[in-house]
Amino acid sequence: MSNTRPKLGDFKISNSFVTKQLVEKHGGLYGSNRPGKSIYNELPSKQALRNKLGARFTRKSLKSNRHQAEKKNKIHPQENGNVEMIPFQENEINIFEVKDRKTQWEILEILKQLPTPYSVRKELRDKLFSGSVKPRGGCSRWWYNQQLQWNKTKIFCTELGYKFELWRNSFKSIEGNQGSGVLSYFVFMKWLFFLNIFIFALQFIFILLPQVIWPTGSYATSVTGAGNSLSSDIIVNTTRANTCSALYTVNVTTASYKVVQDFLQGTGWMEKTALFYGYYSADALDLGSSNEYIMPLAYILVTIICLLVSLVQMTRHTIQSFRETLLSTSTKHSEYGNTVFAGWDFAMVDEKSAILRSKSIYNDIVSELEEEKYKQRVAMRTGGDKCKLYTIRFLINIFVLACLGGAGYGIYSITDFSASFTQSADVTSKDDLTVLLVQYSPSIVIAVLNGVVPLVFGIVVKGEDYSQPMVVKITLIRVVFLRLASLAVLIASIYVTISCSTKDGCRRGTSPCVDIPCWETYVGQAFYKLVIMEFLVEFAVTFFYELPRKLLTTKCKSNFLQKIGPAEFDVPISVLDLVYLQTLCWLGFFYSPLIPTMVVIAVFVMFYIKQLSALYCTVPAQKPYRASKSNSFFMFVLMIAFFMCCVPVGYSIYKVPPSPSCGPFRIYNDMIDIIFITYAWWPTTLYSIVDTLTSTAVIGALLILLILIIYYCSARSSVYKEMVKVLQEQLVLDGKDKAFLLARVNELTGNKGGKNEQRRERARRSPPPPGPPQLKTVNEVTPNSKKMNVSPSHTSEIKNVPPPADYDQPLNYNRADNISDARISNVGFDFD
């Protein structure tokens, strides 16, 4: 028997240290001298170590783990053993030297996080700050003062922001009523609103205002590049532009019916307004005192900047939400924990919604348990079953593709028909209403397809026997495809109409081609109609479908109607609608600079329409939409849509010749020429620098560098995945070690365990102490049996470890008890 009992003060809080002390200093556990073999070797983790023979638990890695653990749990026993001080030591703040404001500030940050009542924190703070505070000298004091000022400004700005925060009360009532899933839709809407305001502001300030305010100037050399040797090979044809612009006339009728129709179609009196591309001039506007504003350059630069800013904003938003979802899906996905512990939305206020939420949690749990049974069913599928299922799935996918193909063909033929009808000779003899309908026919067809085909998809997917989350994903992907495909077909058919080969000198089509004097305005008109249509559809769905349904099902006393109930707020489809609107904005804003304005107004009005729908007309869905899961999915769809938009716009800037009759690029053969002309006027040094930078060698080198960086990052991430697995295994083994040790202790201390068992029970049941507790040391106790914890991020009061009364009693038995209760987060198990 060893007679050097470790004193109370020797006990460190480190879990592994305790084990080591117990094991090494006593050569076994409390006098159980098993000859030769120490208990150390029997620990499950040691056994696992032997069995593994792996590089994972090499001496070196364990040593480094121990180093980390020691650094984390560094405690100077002579100074204090307060476990509440762990977070301070963790951050390497010496609390006995709280002498300057910077340390004070850091301490405050940590204090805020302590999970103790306010009075305790206040006590702690007063005690810590009771000494005098020495002002720091010179540079650091100035820096500290700056930080203080910055904090104050930040607080002031947040409070100011609360006053002006848009729709704050609406958000609160929506969240209380429908839950945070629906709220995320409105937050997304607000984000899009501000993005569009930015685009609108740029276009308004730099394109619309100059054109309206300043008189048109002339085709100066900065615009035509005349007289510059570097731009001599760019063809600029000002005479053709002048003649063709004069030939571009529009019949404007002032009959009131016509006015409205023209407003809806973008033709007639609307065509030559600032709404469309054709209004803007190609010259250098005269700003007075020989300053000029180069309109074509402004137009192109604003377009590029808007697209870049949208991309940057989207990337930032995607990365934020991507991080959260990545964390949850990289390790084994824990559905049940999420449903049970994060299932209840604490922000809910409305009682009916709360009842619905309970029901949906119940449904969630039941359906997740069904998932298990589904997986078993899948595992039990025979070969024949699988064959049949895959054939069915294949056929259904063919059917879906056929639907998409049919929709595409329908849109194409309608657009063709609409274009040729409008330009045909006998159009004036037709009825006004017919003309309006035909003009709107592509938009109507697209809207109808967008409404009907998803329903078909929803029915069809039931035959494929997927699990529930997979069903939602697949249906969403198909609907996204449908929308993007219909837009793509529309663009393609417009392109075919424009690039028809027989053209006259002013690039207007002659028969059999459709005569379009200004094709950019034509494209702008198409998107204008689409935006108006989308807005009308949203309006109609809420007011002519959801509202009557709600009124019918709640006011009428029919059983049947009651069972149907009001409509559900379908978040995924609503988000797709928003994404679609934003896609239209990005596609159209080059050809119609006021489309962002329209979209801003549309989103603003739609907010209130949707708010009415969410608060009054609809109920929360049976399966509540989980904000986190699909947030990144929708941003991803938005990104795909964005890149899809860049392609037509980019192609038309580079390749499609602009019409000579209208617009800021009428004098050029390609829209991009203005960039080359401007670039040619730069000083030679700048010119040669840019030339070198854009040469193939530099770009090639940059590409290779980028590929190397990507490779490095992906290698690092796979290493982290390995690391996670290793740590998880270590956690499990730690736990097993603890259980083993506890069992041994129990076994060895036999009936003494009974007494301590009783003491533990008593301690557990007594209530927490009133009043401010003093700072406790490791060896004190409060009747509040909060367990000691080793993790640096939490503190709590520690259990009492009474001094052992006699020699045979195991030292600090409660300490051994604490082994089992110590938080597992101490990963660095310092075996050697």
Add this chain to the structure above:
Amino acid sequence: MGGSQSRFTEQELEDYQELTYFTKKEILHVWKRFQQLDPDALSADNNAKITAEKIMDLPELKVNPFKDRICKVFSSSGDGNMSFEDFLDMMSVFSDNAPKNVKVEYAFRIYDFDEDDTISSGDLKRVVDRLTGEKNLSDEDMQQLIDNIFEEADLDDDDSLSFAEFEHVISKAPDFVNSFRIRL
């Protein structure tokens, strides 16, 4: 605003701002809501305690299935009656600015019904019962659910979740931060 501001000294407001996640304006707003619960008791003494029943009348807590546990956990006297400081604490933890680890710590205490610092299967059963409201899961389903949760969360196989295991589960639950939030 002027009326409620005069109830606190500048130093007190400064203290509150330093030690919670609120700004002064938010603190005064919280005070306003707290006062509406029981104006008479508070007119005399700022630090008077309001009974748990009155706290649970707050619209944000009324429909919450864990409202009694919330009151108990945040009450410094442990019986559910809260003073303003307790209430401020509570709202600070539930606010947007509180970091995740603070929320996790308190969530653990709220879900630990028998207050033994672990979430045992009994605790879990009560949590799920409260969540599902009127409809209760069948015994078989409940057992299956508890087994599944322990299978993925209980790393040391002791049939209860310690704090570290709970934290581990929450780190994989992406909805936690969004749902563990009350806005006044």
